Amino acid sequence: MEETLKIGKFEFKSRLFIGTGKYESFDIMKKAHEASGAEVVTVAVRRVDLNDKGKESMWNYIDQNIKILPNTAACFTAEEAVRTAKLARAAGLPDWVKLEVIGDKKTLMPDNEETLKATKELVDEGFTVLAYTNDDIVSCQKLEKAGASAVMPLGAPIGSGQGILNPNNIKIILENANVPIIVDAGVGTASDVTIAMELGADGVLLNTGVALAKDPIRMARAMKAATESGRDAFLAGRIPKKLYASASSPIDGIIK
Amino acid sequence: MKLTINGLRQEIRSSNIIDLLDELDLKKEKMVIEINKKIIEKEKFNETNIKENDSIEIITLVGGG
Numbered sequence: 595m596e597e598t599l600k601i602g603k604f605e606f607k608s609r610l611f612i613g614t615g616k617y618e619s620f621d622i623m624k625k626a627h628e629a630s631g632a633e634v635v636t637v638a639v640r641r642v643d644l645n646d647k648g649k650e651s652m653w654n655y656i657d658q659n660i661k662i663l664p665n666t667a668a669c670f671t672a673e674e675a676v677r678t679a680k681l682a683r684a685a686g687l688p689d690w691v692k693l694e695v696i697g698d699k700k701t702l703m704p705d706n707e708e709t710l711k712a713t714k715e716l717v718d719e720g721f722t723v724l725a726y727t728n729d730d731i732v733s734c735q736k737l738e739k740a741g742a743s744a745v746m747p748l749g750a751p752i753g754s755g756q757g758i759l760n761p762n763n764i765k766i767i768l769e770n771a772n773v774p775i776i777v778d779a780g781v782g783t784a785s786d787v788t789i790a791m792e793l794g795a796d797g798v799l800l801n802t803g804v805a806l807a808k809d810p811i812r813m814a815r816a817m818k819a820a821t822e823s824g825r826d827a828f829l830a831g832r833i834p835k836k837l838y839a840s841a842s843s844p845i846d847g848i849i850k
Numbered sequence: 851m852k853l854t855i856n857g858l859r860q861e862i863r864s865s866n867i868i869d870l871l872d873e874l875d876l877k878k879e880k881m882v883i884e885i886n887k888k889i890i891e892k893e894k895f896n897e898t899n900i901k902e903n904d905s906i907e908i909i910t911l912v913g914g915g
Contacts, residue, residue, distance in 0.1 A: 614912075636915055642909065644908070
């Protein structure tokens, strides 16, 4: 039976969520999206550039079957994030949001207090909230209690490509969560995705690791395979680690 | 009249949203308008008047992570 990932009222087969930022061209982005097999892509909410109206529309390069997840990137308060989510909804996107409230410009670390406040307000407004936060169980549990439909602890700082810096924290979060946990941010290469998925993460969200790879389309394909193999390995159940060897061939019948 | 669009002071001839978007030569795809921080529903673009010193935000969706 094919398993699916449920986030609020939304349901997906793919567990890889991918961004639309930083690509060299829309054409490469489109091909990378295809190669990734992602059913969800993230977008940002910004002012129209009144000085450059001739720009080609990104929408010609996003498959109509892909669900668009707006983010609240660059918001520093709950008020800004709620406003941004409402603007995205008014622009015609589904009533869900990747909630991101930043507390520090240099590290882009989340402000958990403001994130929690925004989560409560957006849930009250009927939004399905996917909340980006630190990789600590207390923040994640508070967001879950506040009504977040998914919680998204970071693997490492946004765009840093450092991978899953604290797998034990992610494992603890996963063991105690009652909503999907999507590892968001910090993924640099395929093995980072596999580590997150092998730990039992319900999905991975990434942007820079694909968009800025030398060959984004090939990296997107690698990320897809990494997501699937990590998920399979998690479901299959790995063997426990042992200090000493354990022979794979029988001891009986050794020729003497 | 003078008003603020996306943070910039501008001289505008239009008196409602639909005319303003034409005047600025903007595509209406995946676009949302806020006047003085209040979202204007697409259906109301025609009947929504703009006035001197309004602060208008013309917002769209762009690439992001």
